[in-house]
Amino acid sequence: MAHRLLTHFKRFGAISALLLGAIPGHAEASGKDKGILMVHYGTTNDDMRARSLEAINADVKSAFPTYEFIEAYTSPAVITALEKKGLSYPTLTEALMTLRGKGITDVVVQSTMLMNGGQTDFVNRECERMRVFYNEMNVGRPLLYTIEDSRFLANALSRKYAGKASGRHDAVVFVGHGGDNPGTAIYSQLGNMLSETQGNFFVSTIEGYPGIDNLTTALKHSKAKNVTLVPLLIVGGNHIRKDIEGIWRERLEKEGFHVDTETTSLGELPEIRQWIVKKIASSGD
Numbered sequence: 001m002a003h004r005l006l007t008h009f010k011r012f013g014a015i016s017a018l019l020l021g022a023i024p025g026h027a028e029a030s031g032k033d034k035g036i037l038m039v040h041y042g043t044t045n046d047d048m049r050a051r052s053l054e055a056i057n058a059d060v061k062s063a064f065p066t067y068e069f070i071e072a073y074t075s076p077a078v079i080t081a082l083e084k085k086g087l088s089y090p091t092l093t094e095a096l097m098t099l100r101g102k103g104i105t106d107v108v109v110q111s112t113m114l115m116n117g118g119q120t121d122f123v124n125r126e127c128e129r130m131r132v133f134y135n136e137m138n139v140g141r142p143l144l145y146t147i148e149d150s151r152f153l154a155n156a157l158s159r160k161y162a163g164k165a166s167g168r169h170d171a172v173v174f175v176g177h178g179g180d181n182p183g184t185a186i187y188s189q190l191g192n193m194l195s196e197t198q199g200n201f202f203v204s205t206i207e208g209y210p211g212i213d214n215l216t217t218a219l220k221h222s223k224a225k226n227v228t229l230v231p232l233l234i235v236g237g238n239h240i241r242k243d244i245e246g247i248w249r250e251r252l253e254k255e256g257f258h259v260d261t262e263t264t265s266l267g268e269l270p271e272i273r274q275w276i277v278k279k280i281a282s283s284g285d
Contacts, residue, residue: 035068035104036060036280037095039111039123042073044081045237052235052267056112059273060280068104070095074111074119092123096130108283110140112234112267112276114176116183138283143234143276144186154193156271157230161262162198164228171200171224173215175244176232178205200224203232206243216255227257236265 038057043049053071061069072095073079079089090098099107109127113119120142127139144150157174165172174194178184188210191203200222204215219227229244229252240263249259266272 032066032068033103033105034066035070035099035102035107036064037092037099037107037109038069038071039092039095039109039113040071040073040235041113041119042075042078042082042089043235043237044078044085045235048236048240048265052265053112056234056267056273056276059270059277060110063277064280067108068099068102070099072096074122092126093130096127096133100133105134106136107134108138108140108280110276110280110283111142113142114232114234114266115142115144115186117179117181120183140279140283142183143279144190147189150186150190150193152275153272154190154197156269156275157194158197158201160269160271161201161228161230164230164260164262165198165200167226169223169225170228171202171219171222171226172198172228172230173202173204173219174230174232175248176203176205177239178208178211180208184208206239206248212248212251216252219252219257220255225256225258226260227252228260228262230262231265233265234267236263240265 038060040053040056043053057069057071071089072092073082073089074092076091079091082089096107096109109123111120111123113123124139127137131137144153161172164170174190176187178187184205187203187205187208191201191210194201194203202215202218204210204212210218229248231240231244233239240261245261245263249261252259
């Protein structure tokens, strides 16, 4: 309890200081007037963070060298866990105030959330609340928003994993997080598009529809014997280790399938990272 109170106190003090920085005359000028804020859910896995989130950040910074760059995490649990490891990551509000304190007047906010849901709702609410501090604020859409987005990702994944589904009895399953909000319907859209590129591609989710029961039925109907599980996640971590390599693999093996797993997350793929860069470039269109 004492640790949580101290953490909240420190954050309140930091935000107060940043608010002063947003006032003309108090700004720590960066020499730039435009900024980019990358918003990630976050991860406590150092290796996965370096291979995905930090790689995304590096590509964005390289593509927009004249913009002030900052990142934020939306998961309080991840932020707290990293603080205990001596690593500090700002919240969305703190990041926006830091940019304003550096004299940034125009900002692009882009999250790495795959689809609309609770996390994107939170980002939109916080940005709307902070919009008053900026001349212009463009909040990018989630990565899977349009039909073209789903088609791009389906084609990119098909190119990457076609070799894993080349045999008559081979299947590739892309495993997403899922949820109970309307935005998760896009998983089914993506699954249909993937099956158009290669008939033995499937999409399933850890939470929500289509779940592992739906997947098991579909795999049996397809006559698949060899299954490769691939994370449909921007960053890996516990969902890969506990769910995909653990619960899902064990369940499918009990159903009689030979199962292999991939650990490469979407954020590790250069083509996906450049897709995010293009999203930022078109923000506000």
